[in-house]
Amino acid sequence: MTPARILPRPLPDRWRARLPGAGLWLLLCVPPATAFNELSGRELWGTALAFPLLGICVLLRGRRPLVSLALPLAASLVLSLELFTPAYCLALALFGYLSGVRLPRARPALRLVAAVALAGLPLSALFGRSLWPWFSLLMTLLLNVVLPWLLGRYRRQYGALVRTGWQLAEQLEREQHVVADRTRLRERARIAGDMHDSLGHDLALIALRAGALEIDPRLDADRRAAAGELRAAAGAATERLREIIGVLRTDDEAPPRTPSGESVPALVEDARSAGMTVTLEQAREAGRDGTGGGAEDPEDAEAAADAGDIGGGGLPAMTGHALHRVVQESLTNAAKHAPGAAVRVRLVRAAGHxxxxxxxxxxxxxxTPEAVSGGSGLVGLDERVRLAGGTLHTGPTPEGGFRVSARLPTTGGTPPSPTGRHADTAARRELERVRHEVRRRLRQTVVVPLVVITALYLLMGVFTLVSPSWTVLDRGRYDTLRTGMPRAASESALPFFALDAPPDGTPSPPHGWSCVYYSVRPGSDSAYQLCFADDRLVRKTVVHRRD
Structure with missing residues (x-):
């Protein structure tokens, strides 16, 4: 028998979730472990504290990213006024980046950075006796904390842009599944409108003929009553047609847009046959060459129609459909709302319209019976004329009648007039907003460090010109200093600011001594050296720069 093979047990989910944090903590512990053997005193204890402190920061990086940044900032400031320490340098950059990624708002992080920058100024003045450590602190804070934080903010905004883009894409993909059905419904609704207009026109003419029979004195009472019932039935059928027009043709049928043979003169002739008093006037406006004619007489309308419909020849399809619909709907409305009134149709063709x-x-x-209207006929006319590239105007006349006037193009390719609706959507606006934010974050990531560095260098240049006069030690006060004096007594005679570094070539002080340097006079290459040990002055001398 072969021994059974023992498979390793998989890690529990909770331990698997902690592996990235453990790896991050080990990575952050590399810099303090490398510099641990080269330190002593306060720096040694501060670096030893980095191991548990960084572990706490790793644990808090998800829920409290600002706290995970504030802890190494405070530890770095304790170890060095310049804020640049080997133990926490990598931690500051990493937690600054994570704060930018995970903090939804920028103000808390900016307040923390501003607090550290403002705290560094009095600390540098009191403990460093110079402003140069504060300039170094600002530079470290900018390059090691603010710049990674800006990169994190840019990464967060870019992630929001990607998520918004995918959400928009998913929304569009969901909408594509209903586009075909929506298109079919829209087409059926349009066909229903055409059916309603055509059948409504025919029913209105039937009702008009029945009304003429109802008042014909040559018929007996029973036949006139039957004609009245026919008129009432035609009117009721018109209204029911508007309500039940949802029953349309099947998808494989192709109903014509306009009935064949129904030109404008044909519509007028049908209305006359139904008993309406309709006059058709056709005319051509004079062109640029002066040719053309004026309006024809009403009596010659039929002759003009026989000679050829000037509104029907050579028109674009949309214009022809719109022309037919306007005449049809206008005659239908006149038969419904003003039965027996005279109607005048005037058609003028000019250059281009x-x-x-x-x-x-x-x-x-x-x-007369009161007509019932759905109120959508004129709205549909306006839309049909707009899609053809024309304009429609309707309204009552001073005499009490009603006028419908339309201007239609006679050339193809005319764009529809605007309706005031915007194609913009909320999702597209949100995507554009996030894009704008990403571009703004990118500009901030590049521009803000450059502006701050430029301002910092200008401030350092001004301080370089002014600071020599602040570090000059008067000769008389220098002479009053005696070796062996307590440090507190000697510091009362010294300037508040000292030189940030001794003149070049100055030997290093012995171990355990701390020396400060003051200018002999502004711009001098010499400096006063005062060394202290055990809080007492042990050396006072003048040192010179050595090449």
Missing amino acids: LRLTVVNGPRPEGP
Whole structure:
């Protein structure tokens, strides 16, 4: 028998989730472990504290990213006024980046950075006796904390842009599944409108003919009553047609947009046959060469129609459909709302456009049935004319009638007039907003460090010109100093600011001594050296720069 093979047990989920944090902590412990053997005193204890402190920061990086940044900032400031320490340098950059990625708002991080920058100024003045450590602190804070934080903010905004883009793409993909059904419904609704207009026109003419029979004195009472019932039934059928027009043709049928043979003269002729008083006027405006004619007489309308419909030849399809619909709907409305009133249809063709005007007289006096209107006929006309590239105007006339006038193009390719609707959507606006934020973060990441560094260098240049006069030790006060004096007594005679470094070539002081240097006079290559040990002055001398 072969021994059974023992497979390693998989790690629990909670331990697997802690592996990235453990790896991050080990990475952050490399810099303090490398510099641990070369330190002593306060720096040694501060570096030893880095191991547990960085572990706490790693644990808090998700829930409290600002705290994980503040802890190494405080430890670095304790170890060095310049804020640049080998133990916490990598930690500051990493936690600054994580704070930018995970903090939703920028103000808390900016307040922390501003607090550290402001605290560094009095600390550098009190403990360093110079402003140069504060300049170094600002430079370290900018390059080691603020710049990674800006990169994190840019990464966060870019991630938001990607998520918004995917959300928009998923939304568009979901919408694509219903686009075909929506298109079919829209087409069926348009076909329903055409059916309603065409059948409504025919039913209005039937009702008009029945009304004429109802008042014909040559018929007996029973036949006139039957004609009245026919008129009422035609009117009721028109209203029911508007309500149940949802039943359309099947998808494989292709109904025509306009009935064949129904030109403008044909529509006018059908209305006359139904008993309406309709006058058709056709005219051509004079062109640029002066040719053309004026309006024809009303009596010659039929002759002009026989000679050829000037509104029907050579028109774009959309213009022809719109022309047919305007005339049809206008005659239908006149038959419904003003039965018996005279109607005048005027069609004028000019260079590049066609003008149509349909005017009916006022409603005749006497008992006439009140017509019921759905209120959508004129709205549909306006949309049809707009899609054809024209304009429509409707309204009552001073005489009490009603006017419908349309201006339609006679050339193809005319764009529709604007409707005031915007194609913009909330998702697109959100995507554009996030894009703007990403571009702004990118500009901040590049521009802010450059501006701050430039301002810092200008401030350092001004301080370089001014600081020599602040570090000059008067000769008389220098002479009053005696070796063996307590440090507190000697410091009362010294300037507040000291030189940040001794003159070049100055030997290093013995171990355990701390020396400060003051200018002999502004711009001098010599300096006063005062060394202290055990809080007492042990040396006072003048040192000179050595090349």
